[in-house]
Amino acid sequence: MNTHLKLYFSVLILAVLAITGFLWWQTVRQSAETSSGLGSEIYQKTGNPAENLPAVDSLGNKPEVNPLSKANPFSNIKTNPFK
Numbered sequence: 001m002n003t004h005l006k007l008y009f010s011v012l013i014l015a016v017l018a019i020t021g022f023l024w025w026q027t028v029r030q031s032a033e034t035s036s037g038l039g040s041e042i043y044q045k046t047g048n049p050a051e052n053l054p055a056v057d058s059l060g061n062k063p064e065v066n067p068l069s070k071a072n073p074f075s076n077i078k079t080n081p082f083k
Helices: 003-035 038-046
Strands: none
């Protein structure tokens, strides 16, 4: 086997092991953080306050901002001049 090929394979194996170890460490750390602590106890007792908010329609009461839309008296005429 070529020495460069051995080097590439060893770097690839080390990278895969490093990524796998990092992901395992993150899952262990995250499960330890969420299972204990005052914040998690409070959150479990109170729940998510955003679930009880009413739906808001921001475009329901949109003001008329274009005063020229009502100024044209010929806006409702739909005739074809080529007939």
